[in-house]
Amino acid sequence: MLRILAGLILVLGLGSAATAEDIDKTVLTISGKISGEESVDLSIRQLTQLSRVSYTTSTPWHDGKVSFEGVLLGTLMKHVGATGENAEFIALNEYRSTLPVSDFKEHSPLLAYMKDGKYMTIRDKGPLFVIYPFDDKPELKTEVFFSRSVWQIRSIEFR
Ligand SMILES: Nc1nc2c(c(=O)[nH]1)N[C@H]1C(S)=C(S)[C@@H](COP(=O)(O)O)O[C@H]1N2
C-alpha cells in the first residue's frame, strides 16, 4: 500500500512542470484565431524563450509579496499571431474564464511559469498562472480580476 502511494506521488510529481526533464513537454495549447496552424503547443522551455517579465506583488492566494516570472499575455498573443477580442483560459480542472484582450494592453497581465525562482507544480497552482500586477492599481484587487487570474492553465482559445 505504502509503495503504491509512493508510486502515485512520484507519477503526480512528474506530471507537473517542476523538473528539468519535463521542461520540453507541452503545457499549453493555444487555438482559435491564430495565424497559420489550427493550434500551437508550447512547452515551458518555449515560453521561457519569449521575453521574460517579472512582477513582485501580493495576491489573495499567497502570504506576503511573491515574485512571479513569465511572459506578458500581449507578447504571447503576438508570438502566435492571435487576433480576436476575447481569450478563453481553460484550467486543468475545467475552470474557465474569458479575458478581454483589451486587458493585455491596459493591465499587462503575466502568464507566469515561475514563482520565487521555481517552476510551479500543479499543487502550487502551476504550471501556468495568470498574474495581474495587483499592487499597482486598487481596481485590480477586485473579484473581476481575481476571476480572470486562472491558475493551472492548460489551454487558451482566442475568439
Ligand atoms: N484553475 C482555477 N483558477 C481559478 C479558479 C478556479 O476555480 N480554478 N477560481 C477563480 C475565481 S472565480 C476567483 S475569485 C479566484 C478564487 O480564488 P479563491 O479560490 O482563493 O477564492 O481564482 C480564480 N482562478
Ligand SMILES: [Mo]
Ligand atoms: Mo470568483
